[in-house]
Amino acid sequence: MNIFLYLPIAEVSVNIFALLGMGLTIGFLSGLFGVGGGFLLTPALMMLGIPPTIAAASDSNQIVAATTSATYAHWRLGNVDVKMGFLLLSGGLCGGSLGVEIIKLLRQIGNADFLIKICYVVMLGIVGFYMFQESLRSLRRPAIGPSDLGAEQPESAPGVLLALPWKTHFAMSGVTISVLVPIMIGFLVGMLAAVMGVGGGFIMVPALVYILRMPVHVVIGTNLFQEIFLCMSITFMQAELNHTVDFVLALVLLFGSTLGAQLGARVSGRLRADQLKILLACIILLTMLDIAVDLLRSPSVLLSLKAAV
Amino acid sequence: MAGAPRAQLTISPERIPVTSFYHGSTLTADVVVPSGSEIALKLEGGRSRVTFNRKGRVFLLWMNVGDVTIDNAPHAYILYTSTELSELASGETLQRWGLGLDAVAPQIETRGEGIDRETMLLEFFNYKEKSGLYRLSYGSLRPDLRDDGHDQYSVSIPLPSTIPVGRYLVGLYVFRDGRIVQRASEAVTIEKTGFPLFVSRLAREHEAEYGLLAIVVAVMAGFFIGLVFSRVGRRRPR
Structure with a gap:
């Protein structure tokens, strides 16, 4: 049936069912891995004929709903570290602003898109491969039962980070570390995400798992929490400055994505940390392959809409 | 052709409302022309400046290598004829009345670095044809009825949902012996109505309120679905 x-x-x-299906899939991934899913949804919407600027802005709008839904589910499971989330967010907002300036500069120099895509492929490749290898090693060890906070005893963060001042205890994450560390991580991730255009969650989740040694489930919940506010600010700016938020598009997508997010969060709660990490690593590697293939395949049309003036 | 019957062009509908469930539409053009004439039917309209990313190959990789700006090209260009374009009239006549892409090309302004104008136009036409907004069908029109010295045509012109709202002109050109002997034109307006119009106006005229509304609805929808699921989860028997 086509409506x-x-x-x-x-x-x-x-087609309304195509949109609902896309929303459901993206919401599921969001609830499962704590990533926004813009990296998948924006190109999929463009394939339906939606202009890229509107696809990206409306995607931010629906991510607000999906992440709210998923955060609520993770909150009930005790996976959201609010203090950590706000510190990451404050760094992320500043880093994002700097990232926007960097991308402007790169575009002036020329060939920015080339550099960005190559960096993105290399970064996703390294992160995905490392996560995959590390999780595989863990999975091969004797099983320790279903995941809970106690079963995911995190190792401590690297020594240089432990030496920084203004230490505070993050009870939910089980780490005691300087407030500067999450701000710095948020700043770097925000800057990279702004330069790359996508991939905030893909960089943030591995960064918190491997640098701060936070439990995977808390990383997922906390990243979702801070992403709500990040996407709120993007939605507002896009609506006010560029008129690119399609509320009807976002509404249909968010109907699917909020449901998917709940299902994803439930499945996430039933998986062990290693299983989650290896699945995320697979998605990261598949995304990397998709971008790499896209770079190698000759397009049928050499022009793609940039912006109407 | 003094005293010859006048060519008639009637289109329906003259106004196409874009509602919430709009999925393109079909325009019908009823044409009556003197027998033995060849015809061309053209729909054209809306001109603006559009910037594109241009893909190019650097070593083995395809990537955006620059911008291409196309100015003054019609948003949509649909041309049906009763015979091959070259058999209708001379290139000069076709050029004068904007019939065929070779006649449209000189009206278009192009700007882009590292690419020549001819390639830019070729790629632009390719893009437009792939998106269904430029369509050329030469020799496809056949009269449905011939009587009393008249040929009647009923032509269905499918319009894709991607066609921008605005005013379009449908032009009928009647040819005899390689010359245009009669012309007629009608306008069709595609316009948003109801909910799509309300949302468009809100987004353009009340940007901040629109942005806040989009955020509030998203948060409430996410929270509501979360709440419903938590209740359902709690009630499920173990």
């Missing part, structure tokens, strides 16, 4: 819905800002009509 088409007209999107008033994108000015195209799309």
Whole structure:
């Protein structure tokens, strides 16, 4: 059955079931891994004929809903470290602003997209491969039962980070560390995410797991929590400055994604930390492969819409 | 052609409302022309400046290598004819009346570094044809009825949902012996109505309120679904 819905800002009509299915899938991934899913959804929406600027902005709007839904589920499971989340967010907002300036500079120099795509492929490749290898090693060790906070005894963070001043205890994450560390991580991830255009969650989750040694489930919940506010600010700016938020598109997507997020969070709670990490590593590596193939495959049309002036 | 019957063009509908469940539409053009004439039917409209990313190959990799700006090209260009374009009239006549892409090309302004104008136009036309907004069908029109010295045509023109809202002109050109002997034109307006119009106006005229509304609805929807699931989960028997 085909029911088409007209999107008033994108000015195209799309199959409503295709949108609901996309929302459900992205929400599921969001609840499962704590990533926003923009890296998958924005290109998928563009394949439906939605202009890239509107796809990206409306995607941010629906991520607000999916992450709220998933955060609520993770909150009930005790996986959200609010203090850590706000510190990451404050760093992320500053880093994001710097990232936007860097991308402007890179575009002026020229060939920015080339550099960005290559960096993205290399970074995803390294992170994905490392996570995959490390999780595989852990999985091969004798099973220690279903995951809970106690079963994921984190090792401590690297020594140089432990030496920084203004230490505070993050009870939910089980770490005592300087407030500067999450701000710095948030700053770097925010900056990279702004430069790359996508991938905040993909960088943040491994960074918190491997640098701060936080338990995987708390990393997922906390990243979702801070992503709500990040995507709120993006949605507002896009709506006010660029008029690129399609509310109808976001509404249909968020209906699917909020449901998917709940299912994802439930499945996440039933998986062990190692299983989650290896699944995330697989998704990261698949994304990396997809971008790499896209770089090698000759396109049928050499032009793609940038922006109407 | 003094005293010859006048060519008639009637289109329906003249106004296409874009509602919430709009998925493109079909325009019908009813044409009556003197027998033995060849015809061209053209739909054209809306001109603006559009910037594209241009992909190019650097070593083995395909990536965006620059911008291409196309100015003054029609948003949509659909041309049906009763015979091959070259058999209708001379290149000069076709050029004068904007019939065929070779006639549209000189009206378009292009700007881009590292690419020549001809390639830019070729890629632009390729992009437009792939998105269904430029469509050329030469020799596809056949009269449905011939009587009393008239040929009647009923032409269905499918319009994709991606066609921008605005005013479009449907032009009928009647040819005899390689010359245009009669012309007629009608306008069709595609416009948003109801909910799509309300949302568009809100987004353009009340940006901040629109942004806040989008955020509040998203948060409430996420929270509500979360709440429903937590209740369902609690009630499920173990």
